[in-house]
Amino acid sequence: MNIEISGLTRRFGRAQAVAGVDLEAGPGVFGLLGPNGAGKTSLLRMMATVIPPSSGRLRLLGRDPGSQGQRREIRRGLGYLPQTLGYYPGFTVVEFVEYFALLKEVPPARVPAAVASAVERVGLGDRAKAKLRNLSGGMLRRAGIAQAIVNEPRLLLLDEPTAGLDPEQRVTFRTLLRDLGEQATVVVSTHLVEDVGAACGRVALMEKGRIAFDGTPAELISRGVGHGTGDAPLERGYSAVLQQVRS
Numbered sequence: 001m002n003i004e005i006s007g008l009t010r011r012f013g014r015a016q017a018v019a020g021v022d023l024e025a026g027p028g029v030f031g032l033l034g035p036n037g038a039g040k041t042s043l044l045r046m047m048a049t050v051i052p053p054s055s056g057r058l059r060l061l062g063r064d065p066g067s068q069g070q071r072r073e074i075r076r077g078l079g080y081l082p083q084t085l086g087y088y089p090g091f092t093v094v095e096f097v098e099y100f101a102l103l104k105e106v107p108p109a110r111v112p113a114a115v116a117s118a119v120e121r122v123g124l125g126d127r128a129k130a131k132l133r134n135l136s137g138g139m140l141r142r143a144g145i146a147q148a149i150v151n152e153p154r155l156l157l158l159d160e161p162t163a164g165l166d167p168e169q170r171v172t173f174r175t176l177l178r179d180l181g182e183q184a185t186v187v188v189s190t191h192l193v194e195d196v197g198a199a200c201g202r203v204a205l206m207e208k209g210r211i212a213f214d215g216t217p218a219e220l221i222s223r224g225v226g227h228g229t230g231d232a233p234l235e236r237g238y239s240a241v242l243q244q245v246r247s
């Protein structure tokens with residue numbers, strides 16, 4: 001299992017962002033849904049080794065992120081696209097992705113090919129030499145995805161990756177997600193239920209720091225039959241689960 005989590009919590013002062021999560025995941029694309037403030041980003045940040053848990057057990061790629069040496073090994077096999085990623089405006093796309101490849105300790109001889117492949121996979125091949133300050137918001141998001149996949153991670157964590165992507169790019173991106181999920185564990189936090197239906201084999205729905213549903217998209221759809229509100233079957237499943245846990 002690439003992710004092994006039990007009883008995981010995270011507090012920020014008085015706010016209980018994550019309130020006891022149990023989760024195991026191997027390869028595949030895993031969608032993380034939930035309303036604003038449900039705790040998705042906090043959970044992803046713990047899995048990305050960016051913040052430590054307040055309590056509970058967390059093992060990533062079979063290792064303990066609480067140990068400095070093992071954390072370093074995890075980071076070599078990890079890709080993370082945060083909700084907001086800082087960009088150096090004067091960097092070109094290639095320079096930006098290369099910077100992350102070096103941070104993630106990709107062997108230097110392999111860096112140029114790894115960077116070219118990541119840039120190509122997100123459809124920025126023709127903008128490889130463009131400065132980041134000259135890219136659109138959606139293109140910047142794609143550069144962010146390129147840095148996340150440049151080390152061919154076994155654990156890929158994407159926080160709202162399709163925000164800002166145009167419909168054509170979103171469809172292309174879902175194909176990339178499915179490809180990546182053949183080998184890696186890919187966790188995608190999103191507000192777009194279409195992404196989940198099209199690309200995820202499994203979906204969890206978070207509410208108030210806990211997982212209120214964990215199953216296949218088809219199972220989530222079936223929860224909404226005759227219940228829930230929404231225009232699409234997944235939206236009805238989503239709202240039915242939320243109505244149930246809130247009642």
Ligand SMILES: Nc1ncnc2c1ncn2[C@@H]1O[C@H](COP(=O)(O)OP(=O)(O)OP(=O)(O)O)[C@@H](O)[C@H]1O
Pocket residue numbers: 012013015016017018034035036037038039040041042043
């Ligand atoms: N750094 C922080 N300091 C204080 N409170 C925080 C911090 N990060 C998150 N929180 C709080 O923790 C809770 C969960 O937030 P989180 O960002 O994890 O939710 P989310 O599901 O990702 O929301 P969204 O869909 O809006 O991105 C919220 O109540 C939020 O205000």
